[in-house]
Amino acid sequence: MPESLTIQSYKGPYEVHFDAALRSHAGQLLAGETHALVDAKVARLYSEALAPILSLPTTILIDATEENKSIERIIPVIERLVENKIRRDHVLLAIGGGIIQDITCFIASTLMRGVTWHFVPTTLLAQADSCIGSKSSVNLGATKNILGTFNPPAKIVIDAGLLDTLDPVDVRSGIGEIIKVHAIDGAESFDRLAAEFDQLTTDRAVLARFIRSALLIKQRYIEIDEWDRGVRNIFNYGHSFGHAIEAATGFGVPHGIAVTMGMAMANHIAVQRGLTSEENRRRMLPVLRKNFAEFGSFPIANDDLLGALMKDKKNTSTRLVVILPTGEEARIERVQVPPDEIFRAQCATALEALAA
Incomplete structure (x- = not known):
């Protein structure tokens, strides 16, 4: 380094x-x-x-x-x-x-x-x-x-x-953010990390390399949008749902692990809304699932999750603002959705998929 x-x-x-x-x-x-x-x-x-x-x-x-x-x-x-x-x-x-x-x-x-x-x-x-x-x-x-x-x-x-x-769970929590950053960087970057995922917990040199890589990726965005008013918003990928998962479980799920669960939910909802392909969801799911492992079956009530999601500071007065993958390349983008019954049902299905 x-x-x-x-x-x-x-x-x-x-x-x-x-x-x-x-x-x-x-x-x-x-x-x-x-x-x-x-x-x-x-x-x-x-x-x-x-x-x-x-x-x-x-x-x-x-x-x-x-x-x-x-x-x-x-x-x-x-x-x-x-x-x-x-x-x-x-x-x-x-x-x-x-x-x-x-x-x-x-x-x-x-x-x-x-x-x-x-x-x-x-x-x-x-x-x-x-x-x-x-x-x-x-x-x-x-x-x-x-x-x-x-x-x-x-x-x-x-x-x-x-x-x-660090406890192994705390290591996986940190790895959750590393996964998020490389997903934002694009499919090639995510797939490169996925290929070495298992070594992140066993090889200090590999982990050090991806710490540096994550900071370099983030540096590009924060130097353009330090105030988080534009392109940097996409670093909330997995966070809207992740923060809601933390709140709904009384913070029983560690932050970075909740983020990977939130990414899986975001991908699932993006497919349901026709924003990206099922292929992209399946490509990313194995690594996400490895990282949140036993927490996928943590009991989470959909009403509690939605209640927490409604408090997200990114929301407008009438819309929820979520970060979802879009298009064939799963480009991470800011998307506004109405908090209607369709979205509620999609959240419920995405929660059920975490434990599948």
Whole structure:
């Protein structure tokens, strides 16, 4: 992998560094006055490597739960930062996965009108996808990801060695986002990943190559549409249904796995609506099914899924906005559909197909 990638942003360029900084050089992550927000589990697993950071009186440990990614739970974190005398020229350092990233990015965007932040992603999902692109999303009560900002970290450090301690389900969650990105890139890119899919969990070099590939694909889109108002919308492929699956199951299905289930649902509905061919659905299904495996039979009520889907922030006042494959090449596009009985029935059929 290259030493770094440079991402262009409205705030200027920022870099993704590929090295072992967390394990070997934690002290180098401290830039002047630093306030670290650290996943409590990561802190336990890497207490020795993180000692220079964990010993700081300004470090705050956070349990990386969906409940803690809410504005209600974030306010006490902000209060602690204020008590710790954070200033605008200080740095917020996020060490963790997507939840810690969202919390830190949201705080960095709003506290004192903006504080510089750095990110050490510790999950595959964050390393291969969410670490670039500037977005943060936090929850308000039961409504997922309704609040957010666009604010890239000034620096990202990826330590692939951190993946060694991930649960296999969390690895598959990250792989779900890698699958999504390569599906967006086109059939050839998806099929290339499908041919090596089984090696993603057994060969670190193969996984590292696809992490880089996923970031390079995403880079092309976010540099064109950083504000997610146009072409970048297609990165929500699998997410409208995936987020609804998460909500309908009380977050019993991990995010990236819910995304692959959402992709399978999107493909199924696209075929039912005559937007793409059955051949495309069948071509993609084996890899998707391998990734969501036992979660396909997770009980999901269609009414609960539709209720969550109706809250998606991409919707208009009268239409649901979903991302579906279209045409013979299964091009991923933004599609508006009426929330009518036909769509409800198509969702029910697509849910049943997950467990088939």
